[in-house]
Amino acid sequence: MALNFIKHTWQKVTIITIGILVALVLIAGLLINIYWSPILASKVKKGVASVTDSLYTINFADAKLHILQGKIILYDITFKPDTAVYNQHKKEHRAPDHLVTLHVKRLVLSHIHPFTLYFKKILNIDQIIFSAPEINILHQPVKDTIHIDHRTLWEKINKTLHWAHAGQILLNDINFRYDDRSGNKPVISALKEMNIKGNDLLIDSATQKDTSRLLYFKDIVANLHNYKWKTNDGRYTFTANNLTLSTYKSQLNIEGLALQPVNNFFKKSLKDRFKAGVDSLQLNNFDFLAYHKYNRLRASSLIINGGGLDIFTNPNKPVEHKSKISSFPNRAIYNVPFDVKIDTVLVNRIKVSYSEYNRQSHQSGGITFNNTHGIFLNVTTNKPALQKNNIATARLTSYFMDRAKLNVLFSFNLTDKLLSYSYKGKVGPMDLQVLNPATMPLAMFKVTAGTLREFTFDIKGNAKKANGTVAILYNNLKIKLLRADTANDMLKRKTIESMFANIFIIKHDNPDKPGEVPRTTNVRYVRLDEYPFFKTIWQTLLAGIKPAVGLNAKTEQAATAMMDKKALKKKNRELKKQTRKQRRAERKLRRQQKRAEKKALKEMQDD
16 A cells, blocks of 8 residues: 555566666675775785884774765774884884874764775865874983984875875864873873864875974864963962863963962971962963973963952961972963063953061051052063063052052063062052951051052162152151060050150151142161062062151160160069058058967957
8 A cells, every 4th residue: 555656567677677777886885895995904014104203003892884875994903013123123223203093983074985085095075083092192302312203294104105185183072191201200290171173184295394384284273171280399370170171272371370288288287378360361472392302481472460469478487498489470481391482461450469467466457459450561481581681570450458549660680690580660549447357467556547648669688679759748647566465366556655756756747737748768678588489579568668658677676775764664663552552451460460479369358
């Protein structure tokens, strides 16, 4: 009944003919697959042996050729070095420094042309997909390698292939491991959740020296998710949510970059610590080939958007006398272990905070710089570049304590052994009471009133000392001196001392009277070796601020003497008071004894 619609003989003939053709195609495909699979396997193995000079072998569990789809599928591929051949190459002084082992669960080659490959020696594939490849690279330098094969890949395969092309190569869900044994201890790096896409691979006589291509690809896009790494000392964890590299665009993009201290380590450690984070980072005109081959970082610009830097000290650490010279920016650049040349670094919306623990107040305090924007120029360790220009500059705009606008220009000498630097700038108007989160725990005083009109500074220094000028214009400054109350974990007011400071020491205005010339302080500061760069800047400025508000060495000595005198008088008063109390107690005791004696005598007389 189902075939009642076939009423004519030609319809039956047509259907039978189509069925026979389909059967023939399927049978032909099966026969071709059986015939071509061994040939394909042989071609692949010979090709690998030819390209690698028999150092590597390749094997796979199964190969299927789908002639109608133009597709080849290989299963369980293993690409590994031949140990015997490697040892022979070492004897012949031509062994490589790197050995690669590769395992792929499934390899799909789409729109391949087997007849063209077999008869014309031309390999042309639209797409190659590697599923879950496991890549292991062992780096163990062979010092006596002198016979190095400098032939290009094209020169190694041109006897087997006229040319090779692949439109797109995809490596999905890569498991990568790099074992570096070049140092005293093996260093192992591992990457997961990584994808790589290579576009327009072409290997021929023209592209073998094409500098616009990387590894014969027009573009390679690498994408890494959820990267996590711990520093060698175990103190910090480095994470990145997403990393994307494009060799065609010469661009590296990183999102969600963070450096966090390991809490379990710092609970037992007495060291200072910091944390940093960046919302996004973009490196432009990044020469990946120079970085990969020669360990040179070249880029026209680095753009950092969003994030922050928090620097804070461990409250339990002892007083250190260890040099902190490595915290100077010019020394930090100098210590970078590879050749760097970045023309411009742009930062946007960065928050910087610095906190410190005061043993006297038993509290922590700090300062912040919010919404920081700026530009850094000439960040380099490249010797030819430094001979032309050895000065790196940074022009920054920020908001001090999230209130007053700060403009500052830094200059760093990148070749001076004394690490010379300079900075000058201006802080705009603000209410001075916003300084209390820093002054109360760190300087033991509270600003109760005062308005800053302008604060300017111009400082030059190096690793040993700093000098310059500081000018702070303000009105109606009043303070309250504090002391620590350890019993209640708080700071209390020193009433008498505060009155004395406001009456005799503090200069409430600068200039003292309208129309007068404002006071300007000449700063000469000698750096302590254990002070890091940021603290050195703060202490240098403080050395200029204190005299400007009346807290110079002479007034501090006078205040100390006055305080000591008052403390001595107070102590004498307390001692006299205690003496009077003791005398009263002694007189009372004697009266009580006399009464007791009289009472006892009377009782004896009565008896």
